[in-house]
Amino acid sequence: MSSTETPYETGGGVGLSSRDARVIGGASVLMAINVVVMYALAVTPLAAVNDYLFSVPIIGAVVYGAAIMAGQLVAERGVQGGDTGIAFVGMVILQLAFGIFGAGVLAFAPRAAQLTILVVTAVVVAVLTAAIAAYVYARSTTFEHWGSYANYAFIGGLVAILIGTFVPLALVVGFVLIFLGFLLRLGWEIWKVRDQRTASVALQTIGVYIAVAGVFVHVLQLVLRYFASRQ
Structure with a gap:
């Protein structure tokens, strides 16, 4: 999750090119697959993985963080090396990392309510993504620093x-900061799509997908809490 790229150009305007649409469309397809994976895994023993990992919160955070980073590195290596098999393995790691985590969250809700929760989460994430994209495309400035802030x-x-492993109240701060990190990364990834037109479409698609998936699993937790409070 580094910010080392140098922008090739800095433009403005809110219009999307066909290239931008391919990146966003590809990331949307990957995210849609991930939602299906979450829903499917929510009724399997894998949904209990979160219970074991987050019995010590920092272990859960480190394991999922490492899985996401590993999946991204493997997928990007496959794309850069032209090896479809390796790229596929990387995507499987990413799908499972986000899918198992999301399934663990979703499993707290009754099966009958899970689909509704996923739909509401998807709508909220779509609105957040559209708002961030509109902001990035409307401003003629660099957003490279957002990668560092993330x-x-x-x-x-x-x-x-x-700290929250020993002082539970700090877990709320951790949640907010990680959520903010994914929001900032999403803005950074969208900026790269906007300005770095010579970069690989496949690599940018992976980057946007990871950022959106990170936002999704955090919003999912908030939506679940909202539904639980209405019961």
Whole structure:
């Protein structure tokens, strides 16, 4: 989750090129598959993985963080090396990492309500993504610093979760910081789509998908809490 790229150009305007549409469309397809994976896994023993990992919160955060980073590195290596098999393995790791986590969250809700919760979450995430994209495309400035801010938020979130392992109240801070990190990363990834037109469409698609998936699993937790409070 680094921010080392140098922008090739910095443009403005809210119009999407066909290239932008391919990246966003590809990321949307990957996210849609992930939602199906979450729904399917929510009734399997894998939905209990969160219970074991987050019995010590920092372990759960580190394991999922490592899985996401590993999946991204493997997928990107496959794309860059032209090896479809390796790229597929990386995507499977990412789908399972987000899918198992999401399934663990979803399993707290009755099966009859799970589909509704996923739909509401998808709508909220779509609105957030559209708002961030509109902001990025409307401003003629660089958003490269958002990548650095995202990294700081992730690190701060892990530290807060570590503290929260002993002081539960700090877990809320950790949640907020990790969520903020994914929102900032989403803006950074969208900026790269906007300005780095010579970059690989496949790599940018993976980047946007990971950011959206990270936002999705956090919104999912908030939506679940909302539905639970209405019972």
